[in-house]
Amino acid sequence: MTSSQKILDQMRREPTNVRYSDLLKICEECFGKPRQSGTSHTLFKTPWPGDPRVNIQNDKGKAKAY
Numbered sequence: 001m002t003s004s005q006k007i008l009d010q011m012r013r014e015p016t017n018v019r020y021s022d023l024l025k026i027c028e029e030c031f032g033k034p035r036q037s038g039t040s041h042t043l044f045k046t047p048w049p050g051d052p053r054v055n056i057q058n059d060k061g062k063a064k065a066y
Helices: 003-013 020-031
Strands: 041-044 054-059
Touching: 003 020, 020 041, 020 054
Parallel strands: none
Antiparallel strands: 041 054
16 A cells, blocks of 8 residues: 555544645645645645635644635
8 A cells, every 4th residue: 555545544534633744745646736835825726627726724733624
């Protein structure tokens, strides 16, 4: 099992306890480099039509829940 698959399995088991660094790794694998980072938000452009972005935030080492 790849490390990405392990991260996804962990996210599914505990969706409220996701490390920001793990979520960032998964998003970079799926969407490429972020179009914006360095602020409180990291934005990724998505390949599907509509509102083409995924927004993640770091909350003291954890991914902020929306």
